[in-house]
Amino acid sequence: xxxxxxxxxxxxxxxxxxxxxxxxxxxxxxxxxxxxxxxxxxxxxxxxxxxxxxxxxxxxxxxxxxxxxxxxxxxxxxxxxxxxxxxxxxxxxxxxxxxxxxxxxxxxxxxxxxxxxxxxxxxxxxxxxxxxxxxxxxxxxxxxxxxxxxxxxxxxxxxxxxxxxxxxxxxxxxxxxxxxxxxxxxxxxxxxxxxxxxxxxxxxxxxxxxxxxxxxxxxx
Amino acid sequence: xxxxxxxxxxxxxxxxxxxxxxxxxxxxxxxxxxxxxxxxxxxxxxxxxxxxxxxxxxxxxxxxxxxxxxxxxxxxxxxxxxxxxxxxxxxxxxxxxxxxxxxxxxxxxxxxxxxxxxxxxxxxxxxxxxxxxxxxxxxxxxxxxxxxxxxxxxxxxxxxxxxxxxxxxxxxxxxxxxxxxxxxxxxxxxxxxxxxxxxxxxxxxxxxxxxxxxxxxxxx
DNA sequence: GCCTTGATGGTCACTTAGTGACATTCTGTC
DNA sequence: GACAGAATGTCACTAAGTGACCATCAAGGC
Numbered sequence: 240x241x242x243x244x245x246x247x248x249x250x251x252x253x254x255x256x257x258x259x260x261x262x263x264x265x266x267x268x269x270x271x272x273x274x275x276x277x278x279x280x281x282x283x284x285x286x287x288x289x290x291x292x293x294x295x296x297x298x299x300x301x302x303x304x305x306x307x308x309x310x311x312x313x314x315x316x317x318x319x320x321x322x323x324x325x326x327x328x329x330x331x332x333x334x335x336x337x338x339x340x341x342x343x344x345x346x347x348x349x350x351x352x353x354x355x356x357x358x359x360x361x362x363x364x365x366x367x368x369x370x371x372x373x374x375x376x377x378x379x380x381x382x383x384x385x386x387x388x389x390x391x392x393x394x395x396x397x398x399x400x401x402x403x404x405x406x407x408x409x410x411x412x413x414x415x416x417x418x419x420x421x422x423x424x425x426x427x428x429x430x431x432x433x434x435x436x437x438x439x440x441x442x443x444x445x446x447x448x449x450x451x452x453x454x455x456x457x458x459x
Numbered sequence: 460x461x462x463x464x465x466x467x468x469x470x471x472x473x474x475x476x477x478x479x480x481x482x483x484x485x486x487x488x489x490x491x492x493x494x495x496x497x498x499x500x501x502x503x504x505x506x507x508x509x510x511x512x513x514x515x516x517x518x519x520x521x522x523x524x525x526x527x528x529x530x531x532x533x534x535x536x537x538x539x540x541x542x543x544x545x546x547x548x549x550x551x552x553x554x555x556x557x558x559x560x561x562x563x564x565x566x567x568x569x570x571x572x573x574x575x576x577x578x579x580x581x582x583x584x585x586x587x588x589x590x591x592x593x594x595x596x597x598x599x600x601x602x603x604x605x606x607x608x609x610x611x612x613x614x615x616x617x618x619x620x621x622x623x624x625x626x627x628x629x630x631x632x633x634x635x636x637x638x639x640x641x642x643x644x645x646x647x648x649x650x651x652x653x654x655x656x657x658x659x660x661x662x663x664x665x666x667x668x669x670x671x672x673x674x675x676x677x678x679x
Numbered sequence: 680g681c682c683t684t685g686a687t688g689g690t691c692a693c694t695t696a697g698t699g700a701c702a703t704t705c706t707g708t709c
Numbered sequence: 710g711a712c713a714g715a716a717t718g719t720c721a722c723t724a725a726g727t728g729a730c731c732a733t734c735a736a737g738g739c
Contacts, residue, residue, distance in 0.1 A: 252715080252716095256716095280694095280695070280696085281695080281696065281697080282695090290717080290718090291717070291718050291719080292696095292697095293697095293698090293717075293718065293719075293720095294716080294717055294718075296696080296697055296698075297716085297717080300697085301696080301697080302696070302697090367591065367595075370591065370594070371587065371590060371591050371594075374590070374594055375587075399634070399635075399638055402634050402638075403630075403631045403634050403635070403665055403668070403669070406630035406631055406633065406634045407627035407628075407630050407631050407668075407669040408627075409630065410623075410626035410627050410629065410630035411623045411626055411627050413626060414619070414622050414623050414626045415619075415623070418619055418622075445623055448623070448627075448670075448671035449623070449627040449669055449670075449671070450668075450669075451668035451669070451671065451672070452671070472686075472687095500724070500725090501724080501725065501726085502724090510688075510689095511688065511689050511690080512725095512726095513688075513689065513690075513691095513726095513727090514687085514688055514689075516725080516726055516727075517687085517688080520726085521725080521726080522724095522725070522726095
């Protein structure tokens with residue numbers, strides 16, 4: 240197994256665990272995509288990643304949830320970018336600069352993993368078992384948006400109106416991501432989505448519309 | 460078992476099956492609520508409804524999906540009302556008159572079932588197994604809204620913008636329903652939600668906002 | 680009345696997801 | 710090197726589902 244190089248006692252174990260989960264998830268997702276979810280057994284995943292079946296169940300509560308980390312990777316960039324949104328710039332501008340930065344300077348997620356994530360989202364459309372994983376990721380986005388929008392509107396995060404805006408925003412983000420994934424996987428001309436500025440504008444416009452215009456503008 | 464009284468060959472079987480599924484679902488939901496999902500076995504559900512376990516699996520593909528019909532009952536009224544929306548009246552007015560009609564004249568769903576549905580939605584918050592059932596119901600609403608909004612905007616139902624509006628609208632409806640359920644189950648003062656006009660206004664306003672104002676108005 | 684037919688439910692054997700208990704190994708600390 | 714504890718392997722076990730086959734029952738033709 241890879242070198243651990245922990246600094247303080249116990250804290251690093253968290254990262255180690257996350258890396259292992261991701262590795263398992265990668266193999267599971269590959270198998271799910273290649274031969275379907277039901278045709279993939281826990282034993283197969285275990286063998287592919289080189290662990291015992293029992294250990295798989297120690298890291299994941301169910302077979303389908305093995306896909307979660309890979310799926311979550313797909314939204315983790317967007318979430319972290321949204322979280323860092325300073326309200327003195329418009330949503331379009333912030334997304335464009337930050338997504339661009341992530342794309343070229345420090346890509347936190349492997350390109351192959353990104354493709355795998357899209358494939359899982361695509362599979363979630365027909366495999367009800369995988370749907371949960373995808374919706375968990377969307378739910379995470381929604382919670383994050385709750386905090387952000389609450390901050391924008393200067394209301395508590397549990398406020399009904401805040402939750403409505405967050406749900407609507409997360410929903411349109413979900414639809415756009417599903418659409419991008421479908422287009423990319425279809426092998427069609429995806430240049431429309433390699434332009435970071437265009438994609439940023441699309442996301443920002445969707446969020447602006449879905450929240451009735453209260454989220455997206457820069458504050459003076 | 461109940462009398463069959465079929466008229467034509469095979470058509471009635473559909474309804475019979477639906478009734479049986481609902482009956483199983485009712486018992487399953489009751490047990491899920493009383494003792495939790497994991498603590499409820501398939502055998503227990505079978506015994507409660509008076510069938511063999513094998514027959515339960517013939518009607519439901521999984522334990523959790525036993526909750527689906529009851530959960531679906533909660534949205535089926537709203538869906539059918541939305542489907543019947545004539546665009547010459549505003550969404551508020553249509554919802555108020557139709558929901559009122561359903562409430563007093565011909566309630567298609569038992570009050571007890573309605574409460575059970577709320578309980579399942581509540582359970583879905585903590586039991587990931589049940590979440591799928593609830594999200595399936597929301598997904599159904601979203602698909603229905605796709606058709607309605609496509610009609611409003613005179614665009615194809617698969618159009619990206621239509622899907623975004625539908626997703627946003629379905630999301631806010633989900634949040635409002637979760638909120639109503641939580642308030643009712645908390646035993647708090649729920650008079651706010653027994654007033655059909657107020658509830659209709661709330662739904663309509665949420666949808667109007669989430670779709671950027673393009674859905675909700677009457678057309679001239 | 681009797682037999683066919685088709686749909687539904689029961690019985691039993693079987694696979695597989697997932698857990699509990701305990702032994703083993705691996706990792707970092709002194 | 711001895712030690713503590715966290716991670717993993719092994720094995721036995723429960724429970725969710727499935728497949729194959731048989732039993733029952735209502736409807737209709739003769």
